[in-house]
Amino acid sequence: MTASATHAALPEAPKLDGRALIVMLLLPITAVNLIGFILPVVNLAMISFMEVRSTGAMTGNWSFAKWQLVVTDPFYWELLWNSVRTSLTITLLTLLVSYPVALYLHRSSGMWRSILLVMVISPLLLSAVVRTYGWIAILSDRGLINNGLMALGFDGPLRLMFNLTGVVIGLTEILMPYMILALLAGFGKLDSRVEEAAATLGASPFRVFWRVVLPLSLPGIALGSLLTFVLAVSSFITPKLLGGGRVFLLATEVYDQAIVTLDWPLAATLSIIVLVVFGVALTIYSRVLKSLG
Amino acid sequence: MQNRSLALAATALAIGLSSGMARAQEINVMAYTGLFQDRYIKAVIEPFQKANPGIKVNYVPQPSSAAMIGQLRAQKAAPQTDVVIMDVSVAKAGTDEGLFKALDENSMPVLKDLYPNARFPGVAGVAVTFDNLVLIYNSDAYPTPPTSLLAMAEPAARGKVVIPGVPDIQGLSLLMILDKKNGGPGVEGRFEKGIEAMAPIAPNVQTWEPKPEVYAPIIAGQATIGVGWNARAQVNSETSGGKLRAVIPSEGTAFQVNVISLVEGSKQAEAARKFVAYALSPEAQKSFTESMFYAPTNSKAQIDPKAINRTAVNFLDRVVPVDWIAVARVRDQLSDQWRRRVLPLSR
Numbered sequence: 001m002t003a004s005a006t007h008a009a010l011p012e013a014p015k016l017d018g019r020a021l022i023v024m025l026l027l028p029i030t031a032v033n034l035i036g037f038i039l040p041v042v043n044l045a046m047i048s049f050m051e052v053r054s055t056g057a058m059t060g061n062w063s064f065a066k067w068q069l070v071v072t073d074p075f076y077w078e079l080l081w082n083s084v085r086t087s088l089t090i091t092l093l094t095l096l097v098s099y100p101v102a103l104y105l106h107r108s109s110g111m112w113r114s115i116l117l118v119m120v121i122s123p124l125l126l127s128a129v130v131r132t133y134g135w136i137a138i139l140s141d142r143g144l145i146n147n148g149l150m151a152l153g154f155d156g157p158l159r160l161m162f163n164l165t166g167v168v169i170g171l172t173e174i175l176m177p178y179m180i181l182a183l184l185a186g187f188g189k190l191d192s193r194v195e196e197a198a199a200t201l202g203a204s205p206f207r208v209f210w211r212v213v214l215p216l217s218l219p220g221i222a223l224g225s226l227l228t229f230v231l232a233v234s235s236f237i238t239p240k241l242l243g244g245g246r247v248f249l250l251a252t253e254v255y256d257q258a259i260v261t262l263d264w265p266l267a268a269t270l271s272i273i274v275l276v277v278f279g280v281a282l283t284i285y286s287r288v289l290k291s292l293g
Numbered sequence: 294m295q296n297r298s299l300a301l302a303a304t305a306l307a308i309g310l311s312s313g314m315a316r317a318q319e320i321n322v323m324a325y326t327g328l329f330q331d332r333y334i335k336a337v338i339e340p341f342q343k344a345n346p347g348i349k350v351n352y353v354p355q356p357s358s359a360a361m362i363g364q365l366r367a368q369k370a371a372p373q374t375d376v377v378i379m380d381v382s383v384a385k386a387g388t389d390e391g392l393f394k395a396l397d398e399n400s401m402p403v404l405k406d407l408y409p410n411a412r413f414p415g416v417a418g419v420a421v422t423f424d425n426l427v428l429i430y431n432s433d434a435y436p437t438p439p440t441s442l443l444a445m446a447e448p449a450a451r452g453k454v455v456i457p458g459v460p461d462i463q464g465l466s467l468l469m470i471l472d473k474k475n476g477g478p479g480v481e482g483r484f485e486k487g488i489e490a491m492a493p494i495a496p497n498v499q500t501w502e503p504k505p506e507v508y509a510p511i512i513a514g515q516a517t518i519g520v521g522w523n524a525r526a527q528v529n530s531e532t533s534g535g536k537l538r539a540v541i542p543s544e545g546t547a548f549q550v551n552v553i554s555l556v557e558g559s560k561q562a563e564a565a566r567k568f569v570a571y572a573l574s575p576e577a578q579k580s581f582t583e584s585m586f587y588a589p590t591n592s593k594a595q596i597d598p599k600a601i602n603r604t605a606v607n608f609l610d611r612v613v614p615v616d617w618i619a620v621a622r623v624r625d626q627l628s629d630q631w632r633r634r635v636l637p638l639s640r
Contacts, residue, residue: 054622055382056362057389075632140515141452141499159452162500163640245458245501246640248632259359261460261624262386 041275048268056262066269080273083250086164087232093172094179094228095221101176102183102220103213106190120180128174132241135170136161139242162244170242175231179224186220218292226285230278250274319349320561320568323361324378326354327505328528328585333378336584337577341568348564358383365392365556372558375565376572378421380462382621384552385416393417393554394562401566403573403591410548411590413618418554421572422587425546425605425612426466427523427539429508434517442471442542445518446493454494455510455519458501459631460624466547466615467491467520468627473613474544480619488630495638512537522549527586527603545613546605551587 051063070076105116123131138144141157149158160166190213198208236251243252250270258267324333330352338350355361358379365387368374379387387393395417398404404412404419411420430439434453445454457463468487472479477486499516503509508529510516523546526539553572559565571577578594581587588604589596605612620627 053386053389054625055389055618056359056386056621058366075629142515240502241504243502244499246636256460258363259357261628262359262362262383263625 044268044271048265048272050265050268052263052265056264058264063265066263066265069266070269070273076270079248079250079253079270080277082248083233083274084277086168086247086249087229090168090171090175090232091225091229093168094175095225097172098176098179098183098224099217099221102180102187103217105180106184106187107192120177123174124177128235128237129241131174132170132238135166135173135242139166139169161242162246164243164247166242166244167239167247170238171232171235174235174238175228178231179228182224182227183217183220186223187217189219190216219289222285222288222292226281229281233274233277233281250277317349318347318561318564319351320375320559320564321351321353321373322376322378322568323353323355323364323374326356328525330354332528332585333581336580337572340577340580341571344571345564345567348567350568362387362392366390369558372556372560374556375559375561376568377418377554377556378551378572379554380617381413381416381420381550381552382462382617384418384554385413385618385621387554388415388417392557394557394559396555396569401570401573403570406575406591406593407573408590408592411550413550413552415618416552418552419573420550420590421553422524422551422581423590423605424522424524424549424551424587425541426463426470426520426549427526427546428518428542429511429521429526429537429539430518431511431514431516432535432538433514438538438540439518440540440543442467442520442544443493445497445520447497450497450518452497452499453517454497455500455503455507455516456494456498457503457507457521458636460628462549462617463507463520463522464501464631465620465624465627466549468631469547469615469620470542470545470613480616480623483623483626483630488634491635492638495635498639501636501639508537523603523605524585524587541605541608541611545611546608547613547615548588548605550617 048066049062049064051059051061051065053059101120105113105120108116136143139160140146143160145160146157150156160169194216195208195212198212199205203211233249234251236249236255239247239249239252240255243249250273254267254270254274257263257270322338324330334352338352342348342350353364353374355364361377361379362383365372365374365377369392377384377387377393384393396404396419407419413420428439428442428444430444432438435444444450445456456467459465459468468484468491469479470487471477471490472484472487475486475490477484500510503516503519506525507519507521508525511519512529512533521539523539523541526537530537530539553569555562555565555569573591575591575594578589578591579596582589582594582596582604583600586600586603588601588606601607
């Protein structure tokens with residue numbers, strides 16, 4: 001479509017020139033991608049095949065040891081499964097709490113909409129570290145929730161953080177703005193007149209939602225879920241701070257191996273696995289989009 | 294006359310230029326960020342610059358030794374760092390990779406004055422500070438100070454214990470001390486008795502990842518007891534008005550060693566050498582110990598008794614000997630045991 005439109009607009013331009021122009025136009029972004037993405041990933045892949053001594057010193061020789069370890073040690077399979085399962089849980093929870101907010105935002109208008117949008121986006125102005133510390137203040141044994149519960153007569157504090165619960169709560173809130181914005185972007189097809197039409201034809205509000213609103217918002221749901229999943233799999237600060245050293249995820253293990261144990265090849269191997277997980281998520285996303293037409 | 298004044302002016306200009314050039318000598322010293330940075334600049338770097346007006350020292354802060362070695366690896370072709378202060382096991386890895394230049398007594402006589410345990414075979418640098426593991430506690434929660442690591446196993450400490458877990462070297466030190474106390478097999482036996490001795494402590498642990506450090510939750514009362522490094526504990530004890538207190542446990546303590554190294558290929562090698570010699574001198578060692586309570590590595594340093602009593606120097610009989618380089622070799626196996634046998638007890 002676009003190519004033929006270009007040809008129509010430039011009928012006399014020689015073909016070669018057009019090609020040269022396209023190459024010229026693509027050159028900057030290719031260079032940026034090459035330097036900013038391809039080279040670091042290639043470097044990472046190379047580090048994963050380097051030999052390292054147990055003290056952390058790299059010998060400069062090549063070795064498959066880390067890949068062999070990761071494939072044969074059940075701990076790393078468990079790590080992979082843990083990461084995927086935890087990230088899927090977080091994605092689902094984020095979707096459930098964000099969807100109504102996004103739908104309401106989509107339907108609101110004027111000043112109110114602007115105020116709500118600012119409220120949704122404003123958490124992004126704070127770093128995840130600060131927000132995680134905020135959650136520590138809320139979830140700790142003497143935090144807001146436990147103090148409230150104990151005032152109501154519960155005995156003993158509930159263990160809300162330094163475990164998987166804390167990580168899921170913290171990450172769900174931290175990733176909500178991304179999900180809401182992605183949902184809003186995907187709500188483009190959602191037209192209030194379609195809903196009105198369904199209602200006029202006698203559909204109950206639930207039926208309107210189930211048969212009209214939800215199917216039309218599926219592209220937004222797919223986009224938001226992809227974004228949230230990818231961010232959840234790669235986040236390590238919040239799991240580190242709220243996990244209490246009990247929650248093992250791919251990203252926290254990459255951090256530990258690179259920064260604490262000084263095993264760069266193992267950290268690089270696990271990073272490549274994270275990239276593969278991203279690749280699978282992207283493939284599933286594009287399949288879902290295709291099936292939605 | 295005119296010629297003479299011209300000559301004078303030229304000479305003055307030349308002197309000015311040369312002194313300007315001398316002042317332009319700059320070295321970059323890489324070490325820890327935070328408390329260490331503040332205190333080290335005041336206690337060592339500023340006096341050094343006063344004594345050597347020709348040398349400007351830039352402090353390059355890094356969050357950890359591993360982050361430092363990352364920088365050095367990236368700069369290997371053209372080093373921008375001249376001197377590094379980092380943990381001994383990481384310094385060993387750096388030496389093996391040829392990142393550091395060996396120090397020798399002929400060009401640096403001050404090395405002769407260092408304690409024998411300040412030098413390590415196969416490590417290019419030498420020890421510049423000794424720290425040690427301490428039991429730290431909230432003084433409101435413990436009106437009677439705890440003396441033993443087993444205080445962390447008592448019912449009163451349920452959910453109130455903070456320990457930076459293995460592979461952090463604070464967790465590793467704890468493991469070694471408990472192993473030694475229980476007649477364990479040491480590094481060859483992967484500290485088996487230490488792992489066993491963690492069993493009654495682990496269920497009480499609130500977090501194995503106190504961030505950014507172990508001291509803040511104890512000061513805040515979110516936790517009441519744990520283990521940490523002496524130097525930082527002493528400073529935090531001061532700044533918290535005694536809320537946090539530290540004690541060498543009856544089971545013993547273990548040294549953590551920071552090594553100072555010259556970077557191979559440094560463009561200001563002479564100035565860097567001068568700085569390393571100063572950092573190891575009795576004067577600088579005294580000043581930093583009195584400022585941050587790291588034990589000195591120079592035997593000639595005359596330290597204020599008030600400060601030295603807050604280090605492990607007078608408790609050497611309680612220090613469990615640790616071969617950090619041997620420990621580094623089995624660290625992944627220790628992490629594995631820790632994950633399988635200690636962490637599950639604390640869920």
